[in-house]
Amino acid sequence: MNRLLQRSVQRRKLLTGGIALAGGTAVTSLGRHGAANAETHTITGAHAAYAGQHGEMITIGDVGTEINGFDPSEILTDWEVGIVSQDDAGNTVRTFEILAEDREIEIAPGVTFPAWTFNGRVPGPTLRATEGEKLRVVFRNNGSHPHSMHFHGIHAAAMDGLRGSGLIDPGDEFTYEFTAKPFGCHLYHCHAFPLRAHMHKGMYGGFIVDPDPAKHTEHRDVALSRQLGTSENADWQEFIMVMNGFDTNFDGENEFYMINTVAHHYMKHPISIDKNRPVRIYLINATEFDPINSFHLHANFFDYYDHGTTLTPTLRTVDTIMQCQAQRGIIEFSFKDHAPGMYMFHAHQSEFAELGWMSMFDVKDGA
């Protein structure tokens, strides 16, 4: 890679680089197998330039589902509940099947990234269970490197996703077994080393454990509202948002930031909200390389449940929270007293917002 190109792909120059793009300058290298043999790729101005459609700096064009096979708009509510059965003792057993595989994904219009995935998507499927259930996660590695699933939850050392406890080589299979606890908003990720390589390649996903209302008599109504499948839960508009980033030139810094993998997706496809129903966001920070990420909601305030492990808020009436990597929590708010309209939310690191982590709620009166 020549010096000029190296300089032009530095993320802090990406925005100003966009101006040069109109002249056809290459700004992004697309390495299929890492930095050592990164391919360079010329991106036309029509694809990669940034411009202000509504006065904001966002990517031009759109990412379809042809390459990815997944749609960030669907990922928001696409809960993976597995297959439920009973064991001999009458316990509920929930079984998930996860396949690790290499896959090229498109993370901004015209910008592809050689990802390592769980079930072919980034973030991986959002696994959802209820507190106290027995979980079985059948994990197969069809990728090119050793991988594992390390759950942020409570489990035995033998189920931890390290070498000897579920970190497996290509072609191998392992079944993780543990009880779903504690309730909350959690995550899983590959724990192969070097960890940051496996994280930034896309190996992470949400792991939501709904509280069992029978165990929480004092806040049974709150627990019911969180349990998928109840009428109380159906009143809520729930979304999972995994904050992530991609280092497209393998220099150890992210060139793009977003929630759920596609830069500026929810600027071009705002998230529809019925103002009469409450909103709950399961927010997870999976961003590699940067120490923190953040979430800021415009024109409104929210309650926050750190890690989602309590039924009363750990922060009340805030409009911005920050999370380090693997930190997560539940955000709850309502637009019921607001006029309908487009309400923005974004990382309050301005650079992250400009490089993809900026989104819109389209708040309507009624469905």
Ligand SMILES: [Cu+2]
């Ligand atoms: Cu891995």
